[in-house]
Amino acid sequence: MKSKYQYIIIGSGIIGLTIARAIKQVQLAATILVIDKDDEEAAHASSRNSGVLHAGFYYSADSFKAKFTVEGNRALKEYCRLKDLPVNDCGKLVVAQNEGELEQLYELERRGKRNGSNVAIIDEQQARDHEPNVKTFKKALYSPDTASVDPKQVCTSIKDDLLEMGVHFSFQTKYSGKIDGGIKTNEGDVQADKIINCAGLYADKIAQDFGFGRKYTMIPFKGLYLKYTKNKTDVKINIYPVPNLKNPFLGVHFTKTVSDEIKIGPTAIPAFWRENYTYSKNFRFGEFVDIMSQEARLFLTNAFGFRNLAVEEIRKYNRKYFVGLAQSMVGGIDPKGFTEYTKPGIRAQLLDKEKRMLVQDFVIEGDEHSTHVLNAVSPAFTCSFPFAEFVTSNHILKA
Numbered sequence: 001m002k003s004k005y006q007y008i009i010i011g012s013g014i015i016g017l018t019i020a021r022a023i024k025q026v027q028l029a030a031t032i033l034v035i036d037k038d039d040e041e042a043a044h045a046s047s048r049n050s051g052v053l054h055a056g057f058y059y060s061a062d063s064f065k066a067k068f069t070v071e072g073n074r075a076l077k078e079y080c081r082l083k084d085l086p087v088n089d090c091g092k093l094v095v096a097q098n099e100g101e102l103e104q105l106y107e108l109e110r111r112g113k114r115n116g117s118n119v120a121i122i123d124e125q126q127a128r129d130h131e132p133n134v135k136t137f138k139k140a141l142y143s144p145d146t147a148s149v150d151p152k153q154v155c156t157s158i159k160d161d162l163l164e165m166g167v168h169f170s171f172q173t174k175y176s177g178k179i180d181g182g183i184k185t186n187e188g189d190v191q192a193d194k195i196i197n198c199a200g201l202y203a204d205k206i207a208q209d210f211g212f213g214r215k216y217t218m219i220p221f222k223g224l225y226l227k228y229t230k231n232k233t234d235v236k237i238n239i240y241p242v243p244n245l246k247n248p249f250l251g252v253h254f255t256k257t258v259s260d261e262i263k264i265g266p267t268a269i270p271a272f273w274r275e276n277y278t279y280s281k282n283f284r285f286g287e288f289v290d291i292m293s294q295e296a297r298l299f300l301t302n303a304f305g306f307r308n309l310a311v312e313e314i315r316k317y318n319r320k321y322f323v324g325l326a327q328s329m330v331g332g333i334d335p336k337g338f339t340e341y342t343k344p345g346i347r348a349q350l351l352d353k354e355k356r357m358l359v360q361d362f363v364i365e366g367d368e369h370s371t372h373v374l375n376a377v378s379p380a381f382t383c384s385f386p387f388a389e390f391v392t393s394n395h396i397l398k399a
Contacts, residue, residue, distance in 0.1 A: 001170045001187060005033045007396075008183060008192040010175050010206060012036040013046035014151070015376045016198035017158045018388035019396070024165045025389075026397060032167045033192070035185060037174040042155035044200055044275075046381065048345030050225070050255045050266070051151045052238060053077065054379040055092065055143040057112025057119045058250070064362040066115045068383035068390070073145055075385035080149055083157050090256045092146035092238040093127055095136035095329050101242040105141050108242075118145050131237045133330045146238055148258045151381060175199070178209045194396060195370040201274040201348040207372035212365040215354050216374060219294060220274050221313075221347040223266030225255070226322060230337030232260045239329050247309065248349070248360050248377065252316070252325040263342060264326040269313040270295050277344050294351065303356040350375035362387065364395055371395045 007023060009016045012034050020032050036043070053076055056069030080087045096102045105121060112119035120142050122130075127140040134140070159169070170187060177184040182191035197206045201220060207213030228234065240253040249268040256262060273291060275282035298306035316322045323335045350359040362383075363374040373391060380387065 001033065001168065001173070001190065002031075003189070004191040005031045005168070006193045007032045007196060008190060008194075009034045009196045009198055010183070011198035011200055011203075012041040012155075012159065012169065012171075013044060013198060013200055014042065014155055014158075014381050014384045015046075015373055015388065016196070017041065017155060017162065018384040019196060019198060019373075019392055020162050020167050021158060021165075022388040022392035023396065024162070024167065026392065028165070033170060033190065034162070034167060035170045035173040035175065035190075037172065039171050041159045041169075042152055045345055045348060045377075046155055047152035048223070048343055049151055049378065049381055051148045051258055052255060052382075053147045053149060054382045055112070055119065055145045056115045056117040057108050057141070057143065058243065058245070059111065059115065061111065061114045063360070064387065065379060065383065066111070068386045069379050070116045071386045072379070072383040073147070076149065076154070076382065077147060079385070080154065085153055085157060086150065086258045088148040088256060088258045088260065090146070090148060090237050091130065092143040092240060093131055093134055093136070094141040094143070094240045094242060095127070095134060096139060096242050097137050097328065099137075102137060102139055104242045104245070105139055107245070108141050112141075112143075117143070119143050131235065131239065133235055133332065134237075134239055135329055135331050148238075148256055150258045175202075175206060194368075196396060197370065197372040198376070200376070201346060203348065203372060203374050203376075204350065207365060207374060210366075210370045210372065212370075212372050213363075213374055215352060216350050216359070216363070217290075217294060217353055218274065219291065219298075219349050219351045219358070220271040220276060221249075221349055222269045222271045222276060223345040223347055224269070224316070225263045225265030225342040226319070226338040227340050227342055228262035228264070228333070228337045229339045230334050232262060234333050234337070235262050235330065241329060247304065248358060250378075252322065254326060254329065264323065264338065266345070267313055267316045267322070268309070268347065269316065270310050271346055274348075275346060277346065298356065301356065304358060347377055348375070349377055364391060366395055
């Protein structure tokens with residue numbers, strides 16, 4: 001690690017990696033340092049997500065998510081094929097359970113078509129042609145472009161590309177504060193012309209050191225998946241419920257992984273500290289107090305339906321209930337086949353403290369000295385290539 005770079009990127013998740021890539025595509029000679037407090041790239045949400053490449057039909061047309069998901073889906077598939085990384089082009093069905101949800105299906109179709117997504121409303125028989133085991137009420141939404149990849153494999157491949165381009169990486173290097181013209185780390189002070197904050201669960205804290213993100217705080221949500229180990233054939237396609245479009249979570253669904261395995265999830269259980277993967281690991285008392293106080297206020301006021309959400313999500317710790325939610329979307333599946341949990345993930349979900357609302361879209365703040373990527377939540381993995389190019393051209397190089 002040198003003492004001076006043009007750019008320091010904090011965080012080696014998918015957004016930090018693709019921003020480094022986007023800078024290098026414009027400024028090949030740029031000196032870039034990527035630091036990460038963990039011992040490898042993509043240690044958190046970027047490797048602990050479902051691996052699904054979304055197709056862009058959930059999001060309102062004026063959002064960053066709508067702008068970048070369709071293009072990002074194509075770009076990541078193209079990258080994976082160029083690098084001989086596996087892609088499972090399994091597609092997706094969104095199923096309804098009643099008349100009210102049926103109307104929401106049509107709203108998803110309208111959003112998808114506005115966003116340039118290849119989606120169609122199909123009838124029950126057509127849905128069964130794609131997935132013989134699916135169960136839906138009259139209609140379903142079909143998305144042939146939804147696919148699955150191995151997110152860790154993708155991130156490692158991008159990191160290897162960056163190393164070949166001359167990007168420097170320093171792992172086990174923790175940001176510990178802002179200094180004039182640079183940052184403090186446990187490995188010493190480093191100077192840079194521009195600091196780029198892609199720190200995920202800690203992006204709000206770092207942004208606030210630089211005078212940004214003042215009205216936000218992070219509310220972490222734990223995502224658990226249950227793996228179906230009986231076979232790989234009882235479900236052949238991603239099957240999702242109609243989501244509640246008032247919050248950013250998509251509900252318990254069937255995911256077909258890149259290796260054709262079946263899993264259900266995720267949960268969106270409110271976590272008690274930022275890296276609350278287990279009952280004690282990475283426990284930080286200050287985080288616990290801050291997050292619990294925020295969640296207590298949200299629970300008492302039921303802001304954006306948080307109380308209802310929390311109660312519903314906590315019920316999912318009951319495996320029978322969790323599996324039952326997935327069973328309602330298929331004709332038959334063996335509940336005893338769900339035998340193990342996969343590695344849990346934590347969603348770095350931003351809360352607007354003034355409005356008492358979860359932030360639905362990506363947030364970018366900064367000036368000529370620093371850029372802060374806040375709330376880069378799902379489908380940020382899918383969006384990463386075009387989103388990184390946008391951030392680079394409009395916030396990093398332009399400033």
